[in-house]
Amino acid sequence: MRDIQTALKNVVKQQFGHDITPELTRPDEQFGDYATNAALQLAGRLGRPPREIAEELAAALKNELPQLKDVAVAGPGFINVTLDDDALLAAAEAAPHAKPQTYKGKVVVAEYSDPNPFKALHAGHLYTTLVGDAISSLLEAAGAKVHRVNYGGDVGLHVARAMWGIIHFLGGEHPEKLADISEAERATWISKRYVEGNAAYEQDETAKAEIIALNKRVYQLHETGDKTSPFAHIYWTCRQWSYDGFDNLYAQLQIHPFERYIPESEVTPPGLEIVKKGLKEGVFAESDGAIVYKGEDEGLHTRVFINSNGLPTYEAKDLGLAATKWRDYKFDLGFIITGNDIVEYMKVIIKALGHFYPEVAERSRHLTHGMIRLPGGKKMSSRKGNNPMAQDILDAAVAANKAATGADDNNVVLAAVKYAFLKYRIGGDMIYNPEESVSLEGDSGPYLQYAHARARSILVKAGEAKGEAAGLDAAERSLARKISEYPEVIAKAVEELMPHHIAVYLYELAQSFNRFYEHNRVVGDPRQTTRQQLVALYADVLKDGLTLLNIAAPERL
RNA sequence: GCGCCUGUAGCUCAGCUGGAUAGAGCGUUGGCUUGCGGAGCCAAAGGUCAUAGGUUCGAAUCCUGUCAGGCGUACCA
DSSP states (O other): OHHHHHHHHHHHHHHHOOOOOOOEEOOOTTTOSEEEOHHHHHHHHHTSOHHHHHHHHHHHHHHHOTTOSEEEEETTTEEEEEOOHHHHHHHHHHTTTOOOOTTTTOEEEEEOOOOOTTSOOBHHHHHHHHHHHHHHHHHHHTTOEEEEEEEEOSSSHHHHHHHHHHHHHHTSSOGGGGGGSOGGGHHHHHHHHHHHHHHHHHHOHHHHHHHHHHHHHHHHHHHHTOOSSHHHHHHHHHHHHHHHHHHHHHHHHTOOOOSEEEEHHHHHHHHHHHHHHHHHHTSSEEETTEEEEOOGGGTOOOEEEEOTTSOBOHHHHHHHHHHHHHHHHOOSEEEEEEEGGGHHHHHHHHHHHHTTOHHHHHHEEEEEEOOEEOGGGOOOOSSSTTSOBHHHHHHHHHHHHHHHHSOOOHHHHHHHHHHHHHSSOTTSOEEOOHHHHHOSSSSSHHHHHHHHHHHHHHHHHHOSOOSOOOSOOHHHHHHHHHHHTHHHHHHHHHHHTOTHHHHHHHHHHHHHHHHHHHHOOOTTSTTHHHHHHHHHHHHHHHHHHHHHTTOOOOSOO
8 A cells, every 4th residue: 555655746746747646545345455536636736637647646546556547537537556466465464463553662651540539430530440451451552651540539629528437437436447448348438428529519518618628638647748647548548449449340341551650749749830830920910819710812711720828729739740750751642531521621621731741741642522412311320310430330231131131241241331432433422321331233343353353253264374365355355355454444543532433443343344254155065275375364364353342252152 | 610522314323534326234114035044135214414694616523602411610529
């Protein structure tokens, strides 16, 4: 593909004196293997009929690359290129291993998941976790060194609310009573206390005052390094329980482990320093007793970085977080995945950051996902009807799988959930349908697992390849062509940081294979050698693609 | 009010750095069927790509207006 593109570029330059990078696309199969609209683009600049230019370009290209089977002009001025069978087969053979190394030697910091200790993960956390892990894997495959980091708020009002609930439950600051909580229920126990504290904060003025006081105590505890007071004991113990709970969920999901948690408390001091420095330099301003960044002149809005009580807000901490990541990793790309409700917020942060670390602001990418909803507005969360918890999603998948198959296969359930979340373009809201996700028919993770296992089983049955078969027949060619597209799909997914391209392609590939397989015998056929090779390549690509999405591809189901 | 995002088949979604007849799954209808793992294949029905303009040889894709929905809009995260 690269050869054709280079040749085309040269030809355009020689013939027409224009230095453009012509686009090579995959047209409908009936037209050929590749197509370019270079002639149509040139027509405007040259003021000549596009078909005429196309004819000249096609002839020159054919001359440049005589090994091409066909170079034809079609429609308004497209140039369609058809590869020789050997070249196509060679491209298919390379496909499972030919990944574009666009990130070779690059350092990437991937920040995703980002749950807050003392609270339960909701469905959105599950979404960023799966997408973040997939993008990380993708970048690794493209040659990057990826640092997976997880950021979360271990200080702040939500922690104070949880601490209030905990202390209330324990009947005072009695850390010894924590021993009564069994290991299995620790994480949910804490999130229940948070819910109680949250309710108290909203409804009870006395409790609200207490929670505000607790908030300050939590900050003080970090400032003084207190690890031993009863209050500190409760705090540190429960914080660790939260992290343990997160780790349990990640293990359950079988995703790559995070390199580290960066707690909010750790980035608060550097964040405060940046804001203080910025205040002197005039980047930040005082307003109503708070320290703010005025974004209006840059088309943004004003945000508070230090509130009128002198406490840092999330904004200040985010600056500290960026500085910390930069200090530790000196990355080429730092991406963050969060819900899309904070896009405007993040723009202000990055803008403010640019005053101190312009290179970091430039290398930071904020990716977002939308809300997760359930079909028909069905409510599934215990607490907030329209905001399901991560565990609710997993439980629903397990239940749907059990209902459909009667079995309890964790591999299948994970494939179902991961694929369901990864097959959509990130950015917008999505509806998670548990029944469809576990379905063995249609565009699902389990379907692809089956497709892979079936291909492997054909290969087992086929044994050693024997005999020689020349060329490719029409059905074989069609499959080989689809297989050969794989590296281009990866390149696009890497460039756009969009793993859904892979999911979409894998399903199309499976469809291509099924069409081929319907009417073409593999084992025992005179063309067995060629066909067997294609089946092997197909299975390899499926496995490779599923692996990039962090979905298991077992040899048999 | 202002800003950001979304609006493609009954439902869920691809396609969106402009290009050839707008695609897929589910659902509906009809066919294939003792198969190499049929968890599949073929076919049909189903679309004013929210809407009105504009730019262009060419617009689902770019620009503007309108409508609808979501989110954000200073001391929550």
